[in-house]
Amino acid sequence: DNPQGSSPNRNTTMITVTVLDDNDFGPFFLPCMFDESSVGCIDFNYVSNITEKMVLDGPLVFGPGPIHAMDGDENVTVSEQIFFNFTEGEPANYAEYFEIDSISGNVSQLKPVRHSEIPEFRITLQATEGISPDALYSTIDVIISVKEINNFEPEFASTVFSGFIQEGADAGTPVWDSPSMNSALVLQATDPDLEEDEVFRVSYMLNDPSGTFILAADTQSKTEIVVNGMIDREMVEKYELKMVAMESSTSAQFVSESVTVNITVLDVNDNAPYFIQNKYSVGRNQYGTTIRQNLKAGTVIMELQVADVDTKPRIADYTYILRLLTPFSGTSPFAEMSMNSLVKIVLVEDAIEIPKGDYVLGLQASDVDNPFLLSLEITLGIKVIGENDTEGPVFVQKEFTRYASEGTQVGSVIAEIKICVLVHSWLVTSVLGRAWTD
Ligand SMILES: [Ca+2]
Ligand SMILES: [Ca+2]
Ligand SMILES: [Ca+2]
Ligand SMILES: [Ca+2]
Structure with a gap:
């Protein structure tokens, strides 16, 4: 070229160079998609999904x-x-x-x-040009999602x-499946969507309005209910709990x-028997007659009847001990005759x-072999009057024995003596006197 046009002696020769594409690009995957910023095809994955099972x-x-x-090359000679082929993948x-x-690429x-x-496969796909050892190749990820089948909620074998639980059971004690308390009550839900050997991941939820029971800490696919509060049959005899299972094996988490x-x-048997109030009752655990x-x-x-808030059967039938408290010495002119829950004086x-005079007796009732463990003693006041005397009050009092330890301050009250006086079936209690040290 001669922009000035001042060198006519020069010749211009046009050389056209054709650059032949060498085989230097690997294959590229289709479809090739572009966007405004990209130089070549946008990276992508082949994705597909299958249904489980x-x-x-x-x-x-x-x-x-x-x-x-x-x-990737055009006009290559061959x-x-x-x-x-697949080269590697997750899972392995x-x-x-x-x-x-290998030819069609069909999977x-x-x-x-x-x-x-396996919720998803991620496999590396390799495309290779030819079969020579140094053949060019490219790779891309193939992602295959596994769609779950979830048509059913989890279910228990029964509704x-x-x-069963024994009163007084310690925290952590399981609820038993029978009164014999040999095996724990096992609660287990299943998911009909799952095959028999398939692991069922599940969460159990217990609703106990009383707060007395919780689920066992080591709950897996099955669970047990354990004690978490005080159990007293005489307070609450039956509990009604509600429970659901939520599947966590599936993304839907059906309940x-x-x-x-x-x-x-x-x-x-954790309660002593008690005496039923009757016409001889003059106060709490006090009975009297003339x-x-x-x-x-x-x-x-006098006739007295005992009852018990515990249920039968008991270890032993009721036993009674009658003893004379006042007067302090001498043989008792009274005895008890009992048949089960009925006691006659x-x-x-x-x-x-x-x-004549006032007699005070203690009557102890027990329903275990060892009365010291579980018994109740009531006080009986009996006033003996002459054939033609008018009825007076019955004194219901007890003897007191108190020991004061050495060094007790002078003037300390160590006992307070109260009397209970029966006046026409009304009990009057008053402090008779105090004992003190001097
Ligand atoms: Ca299900
Ligand atoms: Ca109890
Ligand atoms: Ca009892
Ligand atoms: Ca009881």
Whole structure:
């Protein structure tokens, strides 16, 4: 070229250089998509999905398009065949499930997959030009999602369960499946969507309005209910709990129908018998009567009935001990005759032989072998009057024995003596006096 046009002696020769494409680009995967900023094709993955627990009939369908690749070079002297193969993947045993046709790129499913075990495959696909050892190749990820089948909520074998717990049971004690308390009540839900050997991940939720029970800490696919509060059959005999199971093996996390767990509290003999109030009652655990000296030996002068808040059977039947408290010495002119829960106080001699006055007796009732463990003592006041005397008050009092330790301050009150006086069936209590040290 001669912009000035001042050198006519020069010749201009046009040389056209044709650059032949050498085989220096690997294959690229199709479809090739561009955007405004990209130089080449945008990176992408081949994605597909299959349904768990079945085998797809025919090749998988991929997006954004079928598996396909082109030689990256144009006008190469020999356009070589592109071969497809999987090189590695997650999980590592992906090849048990999928194979790829090296020529067509079609991917076939070989066996069913469980979503709970493998929710997704990520496999590296390699496209290679030709078969020479130094053949050029490219790779891309193939992602196959496993769609779960979830048509059913988890379910329990029954809608109502029965459990048993003994009153006084320690925290952590399981609710038993029978009154014999040999095995814990096991609660387990299943998910009909899962195959028999498939791991069922589940959360159990217990609703106990009383707050007395919780689920065992080591709950897995099955659970137990354990004590978390005080159990007293005489306070609460039955509990009704509600429970649900929520599947966590699936993304939908279906929740079961609510089931009922009825818990029966088993009795322990943990209460002493008590005396039923009757016409002789003069106060709390105090009974009294007046007898005349014309009564004959064997006469029943008082009848008392005991009851018990615990249920039968007990270790032993009721036992009674009657002892004379006032007067402090001498043999008692009264005895008890009992049959189970009925106690009769009878005269053991003709009443004419008994000095007039006030007699106080203690009557202990027990329903265990060892009365020291579980017994109740009531006080009986019996006033003996002459045949023609008018009825006066019955004194119901007890003897007191108190010991003051050495060094007790002078003037300390060590006992307070109260009397309970029965006046026409009304009990009057008053402080009679105090004992003090000097
Ligand atoms: Ca389910
Ligand atoms: Ca109790
Ligand atoms: Ca009892
Ligand atoms: Ca009880």
